[in-house]
């Protein structure tokens with residue numbers, strides 16, 4: 224059996240794994256990546272990356288490739304009453320940021336575009352095995368723990384033993400690496416209401432600011448979300464018992480169902496893009512020995528705030544600051560120490576943001592009335608206070624760490 228000793232093994236090439244691979248170009252590490260699936264990612268999932276992540280993508284020389292792949296800018300979001308009156312306008316383009324905008328790129332294109340950069344960079348010591356799953360995993364029995372070996376069979380039938388100096392587990396909500404290493408789950412919650420995503424026709428959206436419109440109503444909130452190419456999608460939490468009704472619905476049924484939540488949406492012609500059960504899974508630790516979890520592998524979150532991909536890439540940017548130099552990667556004690564330092568520096572603040580996201584998820588599980596009573600006055604208060612509005616928008620943009628503490 225052939226044996227390989229990469230500096231870094233990345234398990235999974237979804238959004239976290241693909242962007243990490245592209246971000247590791249030019250840093251001098253040898254990298255092997257495994258991706259279990261031969262299919263493209265689901266296009267209906269998250270496609271908006273916030274200003275902080277855009278800054279990271281620019282630093283990693285990925286942003287231009289995203290624009291070349293069709294990414295568009297989104298300059299803000301509006302919270303609206305069911306009739307369409309603005310409660311809060313959360314603009315980004317007037318914030319003092321290097322990239323004061325979100326980018327919008329279909330979920331599958333984010334991963335394929337990033338992965339292409341890694342695969343085609345001839346100066347990058349990088350190999351992608353696909354479709355190949357990390358399944359046969361050996362964990363170190365010394366104090367450091369973590370992955371010491373992954374045995375794979377390539378699509379050509381070649382058996383390979385991968386003995387990585389470090390492993391980044393980006394293998395999603397059912398992470399095999401997480402399971403093999405025995406990471407405990409600290410927070411588990413299955414949200415009551417599944418999420419449904421509807422697509423509108425391409426080329427219909429005529430908004431030069433490409434903004435999200437979120438309507439808050441007694442029957443639950445509903446968001447009209449721009450996609451690339453002048454398309455838009457609708458995302459809403461529905462009652463479990465209504466899934467059948469939504470599945471068998473006609474275009475006219477959906478117009479009626481949307482009009483119940485927000486009048487202006489009742490004219491839209493939609494098709495059903497997907498149904499998603501929503502869960503919270505957060506691990507107690509992120510690092511064990513020379514293995515670190517990233518993305519949904521360590522925090523699967525409610526899409527209430529569109530943060531899942533964004534959390535993964537923001538954490539990756541921090542992780543890179545802690546990596547030992549390539550020539551130091553053979554020192555497993557040092558690698559382990561750096562991963563533990565990364566966890567200590569980044570996890571507590573992220574945990575607070577994850578808790579806040581969970582609160583939003585719980586609100587979406589509640590009735591529309593509860594949510595309106597809790598959120599509309601809070602949003603109106605933000606809209607009327609310039610300092611609160613600035614803090615809110617900087618937080619949404621991913622820059623809460625750059626705000627002065629409240630006096």
Ligand SMILES: Cc1cc2nc3c(=O)[nH]c(=O)nc-3n(C[C@H](O)[C@H](O)[C@H](O)COP(=O)(O)OP(=O)(O)OC[C@H]3O[C@@H](n4cnc5c(N)ncnc54)[C@H](O)[C@@H]3O)c2cc1C
Pocket residue numbers: 234235236237238239240257258259260267268269270271355356357358393394395396397398399400418420499517518519520524526528529530531532533534535
């Ligand atoms: C409806 C919906 C809307 C969302 N909207 C947003 C949004 O607007 N913004 C946002 O930031 N987030 C959003 N999210 C969340 C976002 O989609 C996820 O947080 C993100 O995709 C997670 O990326 P990941 O790479 O960690 O995991 P995944 O995307 O799940 O990728 C894991 C990859 O690992 C592979 N894999 C699994 N097991 C193995 C194995 N054993 N070996 C090798 N490979 C393996 C899988 O095939 C997969 O490709 C949304 C989620 C949903 C459901």
